[in-house]
Amino acid sequence: MAAGSLPDEDDPFEEQRERVENPMKRLFLVYGRPNISYLVVGILSSIGARLLDLLPPILLGFAIDAIFRQDKSFAAIWLVPDAWIPASQEGQLWLTVGIIGGAFAVGALFHWTRNWGFNAFAQNIQHEIRTDTYDAMQRLDMDFFADKQTGELLSILSNDVNRLERFLNDGINSLFRLSVMVLGIAGVLFYFNWQLALVALLPVPLIALFTYIFIRTIQPKYKEVRSTVGAVNSRLENNLGGISVIKASTTESYESERVDEVSMDYFDANWDAIDTRIKFFPGLRVLAGIGFVTTFLVGGLWVLSEPGDAPWIFTEPISVGEFVTFILLTQRFIWPMAQFGQIINMYQRARASSARVFGLMDERGRVEESLDAKELEVSEGAVEYDDVSFSYGEPAADTADAGATDGDAVDDSTPEQILDSVDFEVEGGETVALVGPTGAGKSTVLKLLLRLYDVDQGAIRIDGTDVRNVTLPSLRRQLAYVQQDTYLFYGSVEDNIRYGSFDAPREEVVEAAKAAEAHEFIQNLPDGYDTEVGERGVKLSGGQRQRIAIARAVLKDPKILVLDEATSDVDTETEMLIQRSLDDLTAERTTFAIAHRLSTIKDADQILVFEGGQIVERGTHEDLLSRDGLYAHLWAVQAGEIDELPDSFVERAAERRARTEVEIESEDDD
Template sequence: MSGVDLDEDDPFEEQREQVENPMRRLFRVYGGDYKFSATVGVVGSLFARLLDLVPPILLGFALDAIFEQNKEFSSIWFVPDSVIPADQQGQLLLTVALIAGAFFTAAGFHWVRNWGFNDFAQNIQHDVRTDTYDKMQRLNMDFFADKQTGEMMSILSNDVNRLERFLNDGMNSMFRLLVMVVGIAGVLFIYNWQLALVALLPVPLIGLFTYKFIQIIQPKYKEVRSTVGKVNSRLENNLGGITVIKSSNTEPYESDRVEDVSQDYFDANWDAIGTRIKFFPGLRILAGIGFVATFLVGGLWVLAGEGGEAPWIFTIPLSAGEFVTFILLTQRFIWPMAQFGQIINMYQRARASSARIFGLMDEPARIEEDPGAEELVVEDGCVEYDDVTFGYEDGETIIEDVSFDVEGGETLALVGPTGAGKSTILKLLMRLYDVDEGEVRIDGTNVRDVTLPSLRRQIGYVSQDTFLFYGTVEENIRYGAFDADREDVIEAARAAEAHEFVQNLPDGYDTEVGERGVKLSGGQRQRISIARAVLRDPEILVLDEATSDVDTETEMLIQRSLDKLTEDRTTFSIAHRLSTIKDADEIVVLEGGRIEERGRHEELIDNDGLYAHLWGVQAGEIDELPDEFVERAARRQARTEADGDD
């Protein structure tokens, strides 16, 4: 559950509005690698549709040449005279064979067409989804703080799938429409250009009607894409917080909130549907005008022209067979023209989706790797913070003029009230954020001058909020050290005091941990996280509230494993529970993003400053605390309650 206001504008609107010609960019960036598949699809569509025109042409010709006998059968341009039988029955059988051959050959080209367009669409869909995810996971941490997971899932799933539907069905239909319209129009003009003009009379009206539809529907589809992302965000939030919802007895409240965002989507989608369902019948009516006009004028033409003269303003004779061909082809002309609206509909949806996709891809990253960056090699493990200042993009300073050194193999603890900036300081070490001023160095090397993979490979991170992936216990321990074998995994688990409880699980190391490790207790998840860090064998270790949410007995077990893990490693430890860090080599006390005190535990207690007061709180000596400390704590709590950054 979350208090996030999902009624705000589309969170990707700013990125989306900056994308120019998203569909052209899609084909330019991704289409080039699959030109062969697209060419196969286009060629298959061309021949399949041309062969679809053969049966009505042959049928009309057979009517005149075989039944009416007012035309020579040998005048079929694509049939050699040498294979044409002299008798009518033979000519009829030849016509049947040619029509059957056209059907079977067209079926083969239809298969080729479908393979080509499907291969083209599926490959681009795969590339776009993987590239979008790769770009997304490399964005700054503050990007994820501002965006809802459901919105990003909507782009990776719904928007990418919508592209695939257009690239497959839409492009398939588009080339079919192109070939059928051009091919049919060509045949009609060859047969009788005057009647062809009658049959094609609605085409300009269809073009104008479609243009107006595009102008009206495009902003409506943008609204649909925005609202569906909000629905996904609300559902993702609520499903992730289902325990809080149930324990708070707020199911009716959350059902109302889901109903609200679903209603917004319903309204936006129905608005687009209302426009669409008016457009398609209107398009069919316009296309049908051509068929009705052709049947009426052509029928009267044939009846009036039985004496061999063309009626009214027309000058070209029209036979019954040609009239039948016109009727059959005009009927086939109507359906592709009616589908033109469907193609435009798919295109507009795909355009809206591609704008959101490229908007996400174009999101700038504050964390950039220097092209000349070198691999980080840690020898001593000395870490220096030199006048470090940092603030988020909104301009608020979180860390200001922080300096301290940690010798290799030593343990430094960061303590302070909530919102003091403890976690942020260590995120700067891992370059989850970059400093605004100053430097963070490892063995004298600025962390901004080394490659990100080599930097993060040297740092092991164990957090309070342990995340386990869906999979087995072994897979979670091996995460980040994928080449490790079972023996290495077991050894890491022993070091983390996890081996004994893992052995007692139903399937041992092959036990599925469930979504986010839900099948394990908090202490078990924590020890698996520690085993993961042990297996990676990092030179520098970051412990962020590693034991704050477990019971005393589990804390004792975890602390034993941490003591083993921190031996001979440079270690940073964040703790609210001060008893876990009182033996650290140095303790840095932070308040408001600045260093308030530093020293060993005994020294800080003797100083009777902020650390001593925090120690008194945990020792239960609340009544002995100075009023000034209590007032400052109240102000800090009010100031940090909204953002919760430590």
């Protein structure tokens, strides 16, 4: 059974795999055809190398008969003009040695060009597939990544792509090498003595049957190995990413047990496959040995018999030299037959990997550009949310899917309405603040503006243009987005500030850092702006990372600025300094800001208060305080005027928590 032909409950990409038809045909047509010249070089060189490899044992047998025993004329040697044939035995020996030496020398050249051709073919395809798969993957919307673990995606980009390279190099290389050897040796054996050739080929049907049984047995085991590899990668990736939490929680032993568990699952699955494999090849050796012993016995008796008195049912004569050639070539014939099982195995594994790769490459997100999408040009920066509704999971309408953010609950089976009829307008240059309890949908509102997800109903417009009608790059170039969970790339401080504005000179980088109140602490780092921040910025504090992210947004100089808890990790004094800089930055551009510290947004032109995915209040700071609603109570709590929110607000928060817990339990049951 071919790998990938049966549903795999443990394969997170089963759905993608099942949609791919003829993955290996696609592999060769799409990626193999542009690199066909390398493959042709490899194939032709493989044929030449293997034919030359057959020459030494043939000439050895011929030399025994023509030079040492003189049972036949040396003039019968292949492809040598009569004028070149020496008269003396010594001269004939030197000619034979020269031909054999030349065969080894030219064969070595063919072996080099063979390996060059197949390696170039495989490496080029590996590079192209990996980059194309990554390009396709990063164009997917966020709901896809919310449903997949990083380790699972890395397994495709690394393990599966590498497995394709191994098949395209080692597998195809071995296929042509062994095919030429088997056909060439069989042809030589039948040429010399077809009856003894049949004896030498007796084990072939048994080897074919044994190999077939092996393939049927090993495939389910390799599928289990692939599944456990993905689990190991995901566990290690999660643990290494959360190492600070593990240390702070003193859960090293707990995590060690979890790693030990998934590693042992891989060990058991892999050892099961290894145990099958290490039994298979000794079994093949036994069959090969039976063929060799039988050939040696029959051929030996044949040679020892009187001329014209062949043993048993055999009639054709055989010389000593031909018998030696038979013995040498029989050893080379049986083992390649056995190795065809490995090639079939490599093909099946490559087929499963190609299905996963192309399945991921073909994955389509729901956030896609329309065919007639145009470039977005922002003049005023006015933004309109027109009756916007949104759900995570499959919506009722044929619209966008999404993943969870901002604490919003997710249940793919029964999607929950996250935003319900959100409707507001922002004039160009205004600052709008979004406040409300965690999970109210604030971050989702802003991510819809960037089209990280698409609305289920309604529309979002910038200067009157629906964001779904413009190209994604042109939309996102006009916005700068500073998230609460700041992500820094491995590299220097300057590299991270310049990210997305790669041509900006050092002077502008420094000015952006000053505007974000980051210049002073950067100067105090060991190498200043050239200091390496570590993976995910681990060498910097949370506040430092946020200031670098703000500097990145400042350097981009966007038309619309989106700040999602952009100063949550800085101290109050630094926040005041950053806020002063942000006031200058936001003075002439449209700005959206989410903040739990209400003091940072009290001067906003408009404050939208969210609860349960709806706007329950809107107005200026003074207007909202005068209404004595949710905003006024949140302000009073933060100002220390009251100790806690009224019971009605607490009850609504408890209802939201209970609903989330029910959804989580439902997911666990599923």
